[in-house]
Amino acid sequence: MQYVGRVPAPPLDRFIDDIYCLTGVPRHRLMNVPPMPSAHLFLHLDGPVRLWDSDRSVPPVVFTDGWFMGVWTRRFAFEYPTRVRLVGVHFKPWGMSPFIGMPAAELRDRWAPVDAVWPRSADRIRNRVGGAASAAETLRVLEEELRSRLAEAPARGLGLVQHTGGRLETSHGTIPVGALADAARVSGNHLANLFKAHVGVTPKRMGRIYRFARLIVSVDALGPVDWSALAQTAGYFDHAHFSREFKDFTGHTPTEYLALLRRFPTERRGPQDSGPMPAD
Known part of the structure; x- marks a missing residue:
């Protein structure tokens, strides 16, 4: 598939890693997705998409237009249509908050139809980009929509979450939460509540x-x-804990995951390729 994406202009770049178009025939239709530090908006312009939660008590869903997706703390699976024409927004973990008008916790481990969050918007956006719009024009329309949806005044605590989340990002999650709270001069509980409101999860989970x-x-x-070396570099110092978390997040042991990666190599052309793997 062809990926065309870019970082949006300020101030959107404070909240969004990239906006992109993905088109073509997928090499693998069924994909397994582990938790990643991001939230998303997807608009499908060609064919429905089916999604499965790894929690078997949650029924699968089918989206024909698009959906918002908050930060996920467990794996899920999705199935591409036979031909893909998708427009995506790859939000920073806290980045969806100023666009949706609801606590981010309401979208944690959840998908929601675009029109449930932005009423009567999916058809309007689809009509504007049409069937023959170029990737550049499609991204221009999407960026314009995002700019119009950005809250004029930041919600309470978002700046602190953005700063603290940035430190978590650059340290790859290795800074202790207590140190983050001390540096921000707030209590750990206060910081956790702000993260739940703007990210959907606590800073420890993030x-x-x-x-x-x-x-x-x-x-x-x-x-x-x-x-062992990779786990230690990433900050795992208990091998049993690493093995359990890896299996929880991917559904595979490290050995099984590596075999799958070698069987189905992925081409990492953009952020959407970091993490998802073909479902075996």
């Missing part, structure tokens, strides 16, 4: 996801993989 993301993107399937 740190775990950043740590795991660092591990996953550092795996080079073309050569020998020293899992």
Whole structure:
């Protein structure tokens, strides 16, 4: 598939890593997605998408237009249509907050139709980009929509969450939460409540996801993989804990995951390729 994306202009870049178009025939239709430090907006312009939660008590869903997705703390799976024409927004973990008008916790581990969050918007956006719009024009329309939806005044505590979340990002989740709270001169409970409101998860959980993301993107399937060394570099100092979390997040042991990666190598052309793997 072809990926065309870019970082939006300020001030959107404070909240969004990239906006992108993904078009073409997918090499693998069914994908398994571990928790990643991001939230998303997807608009599908060609064919429905089916999604499955790893929690078997949650029924699968089908979206024909698009959906918002908050930060996920467990894996899920999705199935591409036979031909893909998708427009995506890859939000920073706290980045969805000023666009949706609701606590981010309401979208944690959840998908929601676009029109449930932005009423009567999906068809309007689809009509504006039409069937023949170029990727550049599609991204221009999407960026314009995002700019119009950005709250004029930041919500209470968002600046602190953005700053603290940035420190978690650059440290790959290795800074202790107590140190983050002390540096911000707030209590740990206060910081956790702000993160729940603007990210959907606590800073401790966010740190775990950043740590795991660092591990996953550092795996080079073309050569020998020293899992112990990679785990220690990522901040895992208990091998049993690392093994449990890896299985929880991917559904595979490290050995199984590596075999799958070698069987189905991915082409990492953009942020949407970091983490998802073909479902075996």
